[in-house]
Amino acid sequence: MSQYKINVTKLNLWYKDFQALKDINLSIKSNLITAIIGPSGCGKSTLLRTFNRMNDLIEGVRIKGEVLIDGENILDSKIDLLSLRKKVGMVFQRPNPFALSIFENIAFSLRIQGIKDKKKIETFVEKSLKSVFLWDELKDKLKSSALSLSLEQKQRLCIARTLVTMPEVILMDEPCSSLDPLATLKIEELLQYLKKDYTIVIVTHNMQQASRVSDETGFMLLGELIEFGPTKEIFTNPKDKRTEDYISGRFG
Amino acid sequence: MKPHTKQRIAFSFLFLCTLLVILPVGLILIIIIKNGLPALSWQFLTDIPRAGMREGGIFPAIIGTFYLVLGAIIFALPIGVMCAIYLNEYTKENIFSRLIRLAIINLAGIPSVVYGLFGMALFVMFFKFGTSILSGALTLGIMILPVIITSTQEALRSVPKEFREVSFSLGISKWQTIKRVVLPCAFPGIITGAILGIGRAAGETAPLLFTVAAFYLPRLPRSIFDQVMAIPYHLYVISTQIPNIPEKIRYGTALVLVILVLGINLFAIILRIKLRRKQRW
Numbered sequence: 273m274s275q276y277k278i279n280v281t282k283l284n285l286w287y288k289d290f291q292a293l294k295d296i297n298l299s300i301k302s303n304l305i306t307a308i309i310g311p312s313g314c315g316k317s318t319l320l321r322t323f324n325r326m327n328d329l330i331e332g333v334r335i336k337g338e339v340l341i342d343g344e345n346i347l348d349s350k351i352d353l354l355s356l357r358k359k360v361g362m363v364f365q366r367p368n369p370f371a372l373s374i375f376e377n378i379a380f381s382l383r384i385q386g387i388k389d390k391k392k393i394e395t396f397v398e399k400s401l402k403s404v405f406l407w408d409e410l411k412d413k414l415k416s417s418a419l420s421l422s423l424e425q426k427q428r429l430c431i432a433r434t435l436v437t438m439p440e441v442i443l444m445d446e447p448c449s450s451l452d453p454l455a456t457l458k459i460e461e462l463l464q465y466l467k468k469d470y471t472i473v474i475v476t477h478n479m480q481q482a483s484r485v486s487d488e489t490g491f492m493l494l495g496e497l498i499e500f501g502p503t504k505e506i507f508t509n510p511k512d513k514r515t516e517d518y519i520s521g522r523f524g
Numbered sequence: 525m526k527p528h529t530k531q532r533i534a535f536s537f538l539f540l541c542t543l544l545v546i547l548p549v550g551l552i553l554i555i556i557i558k559n560g561l562p563a564l565s566w567q568f569l570t571d572i573p574r575a576g577m578r579e580g581g582i583f584p585a586i587i588g589t590f591y592l593v594l595g596a597i598i599f600a601l602p603i604g605v606m607c608a609i610y611l612n613e614y615t616k617e618n619i620f621s622r623l624i625r626l627a628i629i630n631l632a633g634i635p636s637v638v639y640g641l642f643g644m645a646l647f648v649m650f651f652k653f654g655t656s657i658l659s660g661a662l663t664l665g666i667m668i669l670p671v672i673i674t675s676t677q678e679a680l681r682s683v684p685k686e687f688r689e690v691s692f693s694l695g696i697s698k699w700q701t702i703k704r705v706v707l708p709c710a711f712p713g714i715i716t717g718a719i720l721g722i723g724r725a726a727g728e729t730a731p732l733l734f735t736v737a738a739f740y741l742p743r744l745p746r747s748i749f750d751q752v753m754a755i756p757y758h759l760y761v762i763s764t765q766i767p768n769i770p771e772k773i774r775y776g777t778a779l780v781l782v783i784l785v786l787g788i789n790l791f792a793i794i795l796r797i798k799l800r801r802k803q804r805w
Contacts, residue, residue, distance in 0.1 A: 324693060331616060358695035361745055368686050370705065370790045384704060414632075 277302040277441060277471040278323060283337035285318060286332065294320045294495040296337070300488075304464055307486035307503065309479055311523070313367050313373045314492040316475045320443050323473065324360040325353055333413060341441065361439035365446045367426035368419035369433070374410055377418045400432040424455035429461070442466065444474040448481065460485045479519055483507045491515045544653035552683075556778050563776025572742035577762055578769050580742075582777055587744055588752035589726055589784070592736065594660025595748070596668060596725045601718050603665075604672030611673075611704055612680040632670035637730035639667045644734035656749040660736025667731055675720065677714025680706060712799030719792035727785045729756040739765075755781045 278300040285293035290350065292315045310314040321327045322339055332335045339346050346356055369377045379399045387393060397414070401407040406428050410421075418429055427447060434442060448456040463472060463485050476482055482489050483503060490500040491512075499506060499515045510516040517523055571581030615621040643663025655660045683706050691701040707714075737757040745752045761775045762769050 315744070316543070326689065326693065329692065337529065354695045354697055356695075357693055362693040364690065364693075366686065368690050370690070373707070380704070381696060383698050384696050433694070 275301050276335060277341065278473075279340040280319075280339075281338045282317075282338075283322065283339060284335070285315075285322065285327065286334045288332040292495050293322075298490060298496050298497055298500050300471065302468055302471050303469075304487040305467050305474060305485055307482035307489045308473065308475045308492060309477065309482045309489060309518075310492035312477060313464070315495040316492050317445055318377070319497075320445055320473060320475045322347075323441065323443055324357050324362055325351075326362070328353070331434060356418060358437040359439055360441045360443060361434035362443045362445065363427070363431055363434055363447045364376050366450055367423055367430055369421070369426050369429050371417070371419055373415050374418045374421070374429065375414040377429055380433070381437055400435040401429075403435055403466070404428040404432045419524055422455075423451055425453065425459060427455075427459060431462070431466075439470065441471045442470065443471065446476055446478075447474065448476070448478070456481070479507075491518060493518070528714060537554045537605075553782070556775055556782055559771060560775035560777075560779030563770075563772040564779060569780070573684060573740065574742075577766055578773070580681075582753075582755065582758060582780065584742060584744060585753040585755045585758040585777075586780070588738075588754045589756075591745065591748075591752060591790050592661050592664055592732070592754055593659050593722050593725050595657060596664035597718060597722055599662055599665035600668050600672055604669050604721075605676050605714060607669075608673045608676035608680060609702060610690060610705075612677050613698070614705070620669075623694055628673055632674070635730075636667060636728050637733070638661055639731040639734045643731060654749060655734070655736055655751055657736055657745055657752050658748045660732050660754075661748075663735045664725040664728065667728065668725050670723040671724055672717050675717025676710070676714050679710035679717065683709040684714060694708075698747055712796060715799070716792050716796040719788060721775065723785050723788035723792070726788060727756055727781065729754075729760050732757050746748075755784070 276299045278298075280296050280298045280300075283293055283296040284291065296319060308319060310316050318327065322335065323341070323346070327333050335347055337347070341356075341360065344351070363493060370380060372380065375397055378400055379393050382396055383391050387396075398407060398411075401410065406425060409425070418426065431442075431447075448459050451459065460481065461472070463474070466472060474482075474486065486503045488501065489503040489506040491498045491506065491510075491514075493514055499510060499512045506515065507519055511520060544721040569580040569586065570583050572584055573582065574580030584627055586737050611621065611624060615624075640663065643659055643666070647653045647659035647662050648655055651659075653662075687705050687709065692698075692703045696704075736752060736754070738753050739761055741751055741753050755777065759781060760772065762777065763774055
């Protein structure tokens with residue numbers, strides 16, 4: 273049981289009258305990369321955003337069911353959202369650093385947490401930049417604007433910014449869809465390093481990416497989780513006809 | 525008639541209408557500058573009115589307008605900005621928030637003389653501030669609140685939603701997100717709105733009528749409970765209440781007012797362009 277980080281049971285979600293998630297059951301293992309694939313509008317991003325309660329921001333959302341992270345139901349209204357979101361970090365589709373310097377982008381959440389010790393902040397910044405392999409490239413221009421970086425560097429910086437809150441889970445919502453193929457490969461390589469320390473859930477509509485990076489894969493269609501299992505099995509020996517049609521490119 | 529003859533007539537007609545709109549603007553400027561420029565001098569700007577306002581300068585009125593505008597913005601900017609933050613970031617779309625929005629739009633449409641009466645009733649009489657800079661500044665402040673609220677809301681709305689999402693996703697609270705992420709991004713728009721509000725306040729006469737304006741007070745105010753002269757009201761007085769006033773003094777006063785208001789607006793526009801260029805999202 274302890275090898276499961278996230279347990280989802282009977283999760284249903286509605287945007288006003290539209291049901292976006294239907295009876296989702298799934299378990300995500302610690303220190304693995306789990307990919308959620310499916311055509312646009314299948315609810316994969318919605319599912320991802322229930323794990324850090326980002327759906328709360330949308331008006332008219334209703335959720336039923338249970339999402340346990342480390343055994344704690346995070347859909348409970350009594351949960352501390354701020355510490356949940358520190359524990360479950362998120363990387364977005366478009367690299368979106370703040371219009372601040374490289375250093376300040378990472379120091380941002382530390383400063384808001386009230387950490388004033390300069391040495392401590394510097395150590396944190398260095399450590400998180402090192403873990404996304406940006407330190408050597410950027411250590412001499414930490415003061416320059418984060419907006420001047422390349423897309424790939426920006427996305428790495430965004431990952432580093434997430435790491436600084438010391439998350440245990442990292443959610444990635446199509447993190448490579450605005451990157452070129454080479455940059456995509458480099459980010460995927462980074463994920464392999466990160467999974468030693470973090471549980472990663474990645475949403476992607478790029479099936480090759482899912483088959484390259486992930487250990488387990490779930491296929492979603494029209495709000496339902498059609499099939500879930502080890503990535504190899506899903507891609508070589510899908511049990512459901514719809515999964516097979518999708519991964520062989522017959523639709524989507 | 526051939527189709528393109530018709531078209532030519534239509535175009536000429538449309539052009540004529542446009543010209544009719546621009547013409548008054550140009551004429552106002554030309555007439556005021558032509559008649560007012562001879563009056564403009566260092567003495568006119570720095571001297572008190574003399575000989576029953578028929579000679580001398582308009583210094584007390586300039587200072588009065590400065591104090592009133594300053595007071596109005598000190599009062600209206602924080603309240604307007606906070607109100608806009610509340611409306612834009614905290615309320616959900618419901619009947620209550622729609623009512624508030626409607627109230628703000630209506631606030632902008634109330635004739636300025638009504639603000640004057642309201643200011644007299646509330647500040648002069650009820651709060652017993654008397655006819656004073658304080659009463660006048662507060663009245664002007666209430667009048668420019670809608671300008672500030674609307675422009676701040678616009679500035680807040682223009683901050684991309686993703687910025688807020690990223691901040692939330694880092695476990696940063698809503699208030700910290702507003703303070704550290706949203707407000708810095710919205711700053712240029714808020715400042716522009718404030719300056720436009722100042723421009724509006726500087727040009728108004730009616731709200732000052734019963735709350736602060738002195739007919740003739742050739743000295744500088746001693747406290748915020750003092751009365752004061754103001755340029756727009758001074759212009760009204762010398763144009764209607766004093767016989768045999770040299771025309772150039774009237775036009776000179778008008779010219780100072782126009783330069784002041786247009787200058788403030790121009791400054792706001794330039795500032796907006798400059799600050800916009802800086803943000804690169």
